[in-house]
Amino acid sequence: MENIMIIGAGFMGAGIAQVCAQADCRVTLVDNNEPALKTARREIARSLEKLFSKGILAEHPPTVLERIRCCQSLEGAARMDWIVEAVIEEQTVKRELFKELDRLTPAAVPLASNTSSIPITRLAEGLRFPERVLGLHFFGPVPLMPLVEVVGAEKTATAVLERAAAFVKILGKTAVRVNKDLPGFVMNRIFAAAFRECLELVSAGVASVRDIDTGMRLGYGWKIGPFEIADNAGIDTFLRVSRTMQALGESHLAADHRFLASMVGEGKLGRKAGRGFYCYNSEGKKVEPDNPD
Numbered sequence: 640m641e642n643i644m645i646i647g648a649g650f651m652g653a654g655i656a657q658v659c660a661q662a663d664c665r666v667t668l669v670d671n672n673e674p675a676l677k678t679a680r681r682e683i684a685r686s687l688e689k690l691f692s693k694g695i696l697a698e699h700p701p702t703v704l705e706r707i708r709c710c711q712s713l714e715g716a717a718r719m720d721w722i723v724e725a726v727i728e729e730q731t732v733k734r735e736l737f738k739e740l741d742r743l744t745p746a747a748v749p750l751a752s753n754t755s756s757i758p759i760t761r762l763a764e765g766l767r768f769p770e771r772v773l774g775l776h777f778f779g780p781v782p783l784m785p786l787v788e789v790v791g792a793e794k795t796a797t798a799v800l801e802r803a804a805a806f807v808k809i810l811g812k813t814a815v816r817v818n819k820d821l822p823g824f825v826m827n828r829i830f831a832a833a834f835r836e837c838l839e840l841v842s843a844g845v846a847s848v849r850d851i852d853t854g855m856r857l858g859y860g861w862k863i864g865p866f867e868i869a870d871n872a873g874i875d876t877f878l879r880v881s882r883t884m885q886a887l888g889e890s891h892l893a894a895d896h897r898f899l900a901s902m903v904g905e906g907k908l909g910r911k912a913g914r915g916f917y918c919y920n921s922e923g924k925k926v927e928p929d930n931p932d
C-alpha cells in the first residue's frame with residue numbers, strides 16, 4: 640500500500656484523494672482551510688456512494704473513506720511515497736509550497752504538481768532536488784476522467800517519469816507524456832484556444848452558450864460542451880489559468896479576463912456555486928431556468 644499526500648482539498652485534490660483511496664493507497668489530504676477539508680470529505684463520501692450504487696465501485700464506501708486522513712499541516716510528508724500538489728492556481732503559492740516540501744522531504748519522494756498552466760520548471764526552480772519534480776495533470780471530475788498528463792520539467796529524472804507512469808496505472812488511469820514543459824502542457828493549450836474563441840463568439844452575439852455547447856456535442860462528438868466543462872472546472876480557476884497564460888506571454892490562449900472576472904464578481908463560479916454559465920440545484924444537476932445567452 641502506497642502512502643500518498645495530496646495538498647489542496649478542492650475540486651481536484653478531493654478527486655485525486657478519492658481515486659488514490661480507491662486504488663488501496665493510504666491518503667493524507669491536506670488543506671490550510673478546515674471547511675474545505677470537511678466539504679472534501681462529504682463530496683468524496685457522496686461520490687463513492689454514487690459509484691457503489693452504480694456497481695462501478697465494488698468495495699464498501701466507508702472502507703475506502705477510512706483510508707483518507709484529513710489534516711491541516713504537512714506533518715508526515717517525509718514518509719510519503721508520492722506528494723501531489725493541487726492548491727489554487729497561483730504561482731507564488733505553489734512555489735512557496737514546493738520550497739517547503741523540498742526542505743521537509745528526502746530526495747527520493749517525488750513531488751508532483753496538478754497545475755493547469757504553470758510550467759513545472761518554474762515550480763522546481765531553486766530547489767535542492769529538482770530532478771524529483773514533475774507534473775501529474777489530472778482532469779476533473781477526477782473519479783470519472785481517465786486521463787493524466789505526465790509532464791517532465793527541464794531537470795526531471797527519467798526514472799521519476801517512469802515511476803509516475805506506473806503510479807497512474809495503479810490509479811486505473813491512462814497516462815500521456817508531455818515532452819516539452821509549455822504553459823498549459825498539451826490538452827489545456829488545445830482546450831484554451833477553443834474556449835477563448837467560444838467566449839469571443841458569445842460576446843459578439845454570434846451564438847449562445849447553449850447553442851455552442853450543443854454544437855460541440857452534436858457536431859464534434861464532445862461528451863460535454865466547452866461551457867459545461869468551464870462550469871465543472873470552476874470559473875475562478877479558469878480566470879486564474881487565463882491570467883497565467885497571459886502573464887506567460889500566451890495571450891492567444893487566454894480567454895477574456897473581464898468576462899470571467901465579472902462572472903466571478905457576481906458569484907457565478909460554476910457548478911460548485913450553483914450558477915455559472917448555467918444554473919444547478921443542490922445536487923449539482925443542471926436546472927431551468929438557466930440563462931445561458
Ligand code: NAD
Nearest residue numbers: 647649650651670671672675725726727728754755779872
Ligand atoms: P479549488 O479552488 O477547488 O481548490 C484549491 C484548494 O487549495 C482550496 O481548498 C484551498 O483552501 C487550498 N489551498 C490554497 N492554498 C493552500 C496552501 N498553501 N496549502 C494547502 N491548501 C491550500 O481548485 P481546484 O479546481 O481543485 O484546482 C486545484 C489545482 O488543480 C489548480 O492548480 C488548478 O489549476 C488545477 N486543475 C484544476 C482543474 C479543474 O478542472 N478545476 C483541472 C486540472 C487541474
